[in-house]
Amino acid sequence: MGIVGNLFDLANGLSGALASGAGAAKNKLDSINESIMESRMEARMPKEPAKVTTKCIGCMAPLSGYQGQFVCCKYCDTEQTL
Numbered sequence: 001m002g003i004v005g006n007l008f009d010l011a012n013g014l015s016g017a018l019a020s021g022a023g024a025a026k027n028k029l030d031s032i033n034e035s036i037m038e039s040r041m042e043a044r045m046p047k048e049p050a051k052v053t054t055k056c057i058g059c060m061a062p063l064s065g066y067q068g069q070f071v072c073c074k075y076c077d078t079e080q081t082l
Contacts, residue, residue: 058076
């Protein structure tokens, strides 16, 4: 076999190592791309408004609902946004 055979074996070993390294890099890149896609999907999903409990600005009675909701106090008819 000699030098040519040894060089051939070395070349095969290097190409195998490069291929496995490239495979690992591809797997890592696929994982990163998947994470990016998941975060983009989460950003597009509508978020539920937060539940809010506060007091009426007119009579201090308790009010509850969702953040940004327009409510009318059932005791003094004061209208406000939660």
